[in-house]
Amino acid sequence: MRKLKLQIQMTIDGFAAGPNGEGDWVFLAGKGDLEALQQMIRFGVELAASCDTFLLGRKLAGSGFCTYWEGVADSQPENPWHPLAQLIAGHRKIAFSSTEPTLTGRNLEVENGDLATAVQALKEQPGKDILVYGGAGFVSSLISLNLIDEYYLIINPVAIGAGLSIFKERKILKLESSIAFKSGKVLNKYLPV
Helix, strand or coil: CCCEEEEEEEECCCCCECCCCCCHHHHCCCCCCHHHHHHHHHHHHHHHHCEEEEEEEHHHHHCCHHHHHHHHHHHCCCCCCHHHHHHHHHCEEEEECCCCCCCCCCCEEEECCCHHHHHHHHHHCCCCEEEEEECHHHHHHHHHCCCCCEEEEEEECCCCCCCECCCCCCCCEEEEEEEECCCCCEEEEEEEC
16 A cells, blocks of 8 residues: 655744745755755655655645646756656645535646545555655645554754644654754654554
């Protein structure tokens, strides 16, 4: 059975986005540190390459996520994120929505059915693992339904005081590995207990 992996950036005070979905804080740590950037890119590429399907919430898919990465993949070969952009643009993407029948994006499908049923069916299909990028509300639903098999939480050395949490109830997780980057970010891999 395929695993559902979550990769998400979080603040040190536990938020995945600001109160209105802001994510500008992700870029505050590690400016100018090329080695740390390269480490983060390598991690992102390795995790994305271990998967062949990405899951997105409606808000993230509709916010220009696909268009941005397609642009980097198609016309910015010098961009350090180009290898990841190629994977994102080329992989199958499924956006979950109860309101939108279609969204724009290369290799993007929209799923309007029951979240738990649809994700369980995807896990049972042959192929590589499945990766979830977000947004916060969508990820929170997956966590509440106990659908995440591996958590890759990138903790940023930034506190924002208020925001959107992906955890709505108590979850006990087991730390499997931890990598500290020179930028101050820490990548923790957790498994459900």
